[in-house]
Amino acid sequence: MTLSPSRNLPDLAERILGAARTRNFSIVTAESCTAGKLATLLSEAEGASKHLHGGFVAYTKANKEKALGVPPSVLRTRGAVCREVAMAMAEGALSRTPADYAVAITGVAGPEPDEDNNPVGLVCIAIAQRGSKPVAIEKRYGKAKRTEIQERAMADALSALLASMEP
């Protein structure tokens, strides 16, 4: 049986905070199209008060640049939804917090394409660990509902974070 992303999410959050407690890691989020939902989800898992430092919501391009240090040249030439921006968001979050791991999501949750005409359902996810190069993935969920795109993006982001945290 395949569980829907929304049913998997609290379980994924518990597993991540479990790994963070076991190995004494801390986490920060950097979100665009999920707008804080990922931080909220992680905050509800056991151990969040010690192992989740918090997160950034960078909704506008101007804020991706000012709050997270995403290079304006990348935003101008590539738009806000690409692997480069996701990696810059994750690295910016690490450099502005005491966290060991950052997970970043940028994408188009819809219902409309973004200002650069990126299609609804395009999402880029990045994971950064302090002292290592970040990794990024691109997903195309298609023209689904806004909440479904957000939930699928969070499930993929948390799965990638969990994989990078496990030995």
Add this chain to the structure above:
Amino acid sequence: MTLSPSRNLPDLAERILGAARTRNFSIVTAESCTAGKLATLLSEAEGASKHLHGGFVAYTKANKEKALGVPPSVLRTRGAVCREVAMAMAEGALSRTPADYAVAITGVAGPEPDEDNNPVGLVCIAIAQRGSKPVAIEKRYGKAKRTEIQERAMADALSALLASMEP
């Protein structure tokens, strides 16, 4: 009839983004005990893509200091839930984003008291407008459910923001 906070919240968010559109203001959030819920709520209102820059989730004291610049001396002597910390969070959010208004929430949503033994239900809210001194209020919601405390805090924070935005 009194509406419950949860029913008021989307309406408050729409009114705030409506005021932001009319008067060309932009907004940023700084959250502790609501952990991103306020940013998510505002992101769902019309005009968010232009008038909501995003937000900060500063869940740990270390992150309130590093990501938002809350003075460590205040955190050490007064704890994380006081008007001074709420105002410093709001001012820190303004100075790290292009926003005109910041709304900050710090408190104890429970189910346990915080590490400084602040009681469940104690919440401080601050509103900062660029170029003006921030204002803060303290609320005591008592030992309610976590989600109820979060919703009451968001309703009070958005009401305070709306009042400060209206002429």
